[in-house]
Amino acid sequence: MKPMLRAEGLTKRYGPVLAVSNVSFAVRSGAITGFLGPNGAGKSTTMRLFLGLDRASGGSAHIDGKPIHEWPVPARKIGAVLDTQCAHPSRRAIDSVRWAARLAGVKDDQAEVLLDRVGLSAVAGKRAGRFSLGMRQRLALAIALVGNPEVVMLDEPMNGLDPEGIAWMKGLLRQFRDQGRTVFVSSHLLAEMEDLVDDLVVIAQSKIVGAGAAQAFIQRYQTQTVSVQCDNPQALGAAITSAGGRLVSLADAQRLQITGLEPDAVGRLAQTTGVAIYELREERSLQKAFSMATAEKAEIKGEVG
Numbered sequence: 361m362k363p364m365l366r367a368e369g370l371t372k373r374y375g376p377v378l379a380v381s382n383v384s385f386a387v388r389s390g391a392i393t394g395f396l397g398p399n400g401a402g403k404s405t406t407m408r409l410f411l412g413l414d415r416a417s418g419g420s421a422h423i424d425g426k427p428i429h430e431w432p433v434p435a436r437k438i439g440a441v442l443d444t445q446c447a448h449p450s451r452r453a454i455d456s457v458r459w460a461a462r463l464a465g466v467k468d469d470q471a472e473v474l475l476d477r478v479g480l481s482a483v484a485g486k487r488a489g490r491f492s493l494g495m496r497q498r499l500a501l502a503i504a505l506v507g508n509p510e511v512v513m514l515d516e517p518m519n520g521l522d523p524e525g526i527a528w529m530k531g532l533l534r535q536f537r538d539q540g541r542t543v544f545v546s547s548h549l550l551a552e553m554e555d556l557v558d559d560l561v562v563i564a565q566s567k568i569v570g571a572g573a574a575q576a577f578i579q580r581y582q583t584q585t586v587s588v589q590c591d592n593p594q595a596l597g598a599a600i601t602s603a604g605g606r607l608v609s610l611a612d613a614q615r616l617q618i619t620g621l622e623p624d625a626v627g628r629l630a631q632t633t634g635v636a637i638y639e640l641r642e643e644r645s646l647q648k649a650f651s652m653a654t655a656e657k658a659e660i661k662g663e664v665g
């Protein structure tokens with residue numbers, strides 16, 4: 361596989377701060393790769409280094425085999441949104457897109473099409489200064505697309521979007537992938553990425569702590585609990601622990617949370633113990649396990665999966 365993005369030994373220091381430390385990873389062409397890590401982990405800095413917006417202290421960040429400045433028209437290779445404030449507040453949306461196209465050295469005749477693509481046709485003539493955060497995200501995306509790029513790189517694109525906006529953004533990123541583009545998107549929330557990404561690159565405290573298929577990572581960090589509401593938690597709790605289950609907490613007087621047993625096993629134990637169940641459900645938690653894994657001093661070695 362020829363990677364579309366490749367970081368090798370990438371390092372960035374800001375004075376005493378090591379923002380990115382000897383980072384190496386590869387991003388597959390034609391897939392959506394999530395760049396996941398807690399706040400301050402080094403995601404934005406890594407993206408800036410790929411885009412040539414900052415100079416690396418060491419190592420390399422290549423797009424399709426070479427640094428961005430070696431591509432004659434970088435906007436055709438990669439389009440990025442690192443900041444939603446990229447349009448001038450007093451400029452009309454349509455003019456911002458045209459202006460960005462001219463700056464990038466590509467034709468500016470697609471501005472209407474791009475605004476339509478991001479759902480901003482109705483406000484094409486409005487000034488960006490009046491736009492909501494969601495509208496600014498859309499405008500920034502239209503600007504990133506002026507060169508019809510092969511790679512789309514987005515820093516925390518779901519931030520500040522409402523559920524409808526998040527669903528829209530995910531749909532658009534899937535469309536990009538279906539068109540054969542490479543999508544590289546950062547987030548600090550694993551749950552937000554779960555149903556979107558094919559692959560994950562995970563960074564914590566400026567170092568890569570895992571990379572590979574998203575599914576393998578999700579399975580590894582998914583915790584499953586069974587939550588039960590019943591008429592006799594003490595009796596059921598005792599039966600569960602003697603059957604090898606673990607009581608995570610007694611959420612309230614009548615509710616037990618259990619790990620280590622499947623829901624049907626819990627149901628059968630209740631039946632044999634003569635406990636009446638009012639409610640039994642399976643709960644999954646992804647973010648908690650991920651947060652613990654990337655917390656201070658945590659180290660996950662090697663490939664995921």
Ligand SMILES: Nc1ncnc2c1ncn2[C@@H]1O[C@H](COP(=O)(O)OP(=O)(O)OP(=O)(O)O)[C@@H](O)[C@H]1O
Pocket residue numbers: 374377378379380397398399400401402403404405406548
């Ligand atoms: N220009 C800068 N000068 C000094 N320190 C910086 C600079 N840019 C980033 N840093 C530091 O580098 C580290 C990594 O920051 P970075 O913004 O890359 O993280 P991040 O994973 O994108 O987090 P966030 O989601 O909070 O933006 C942080 O400690 C940050 O304070």
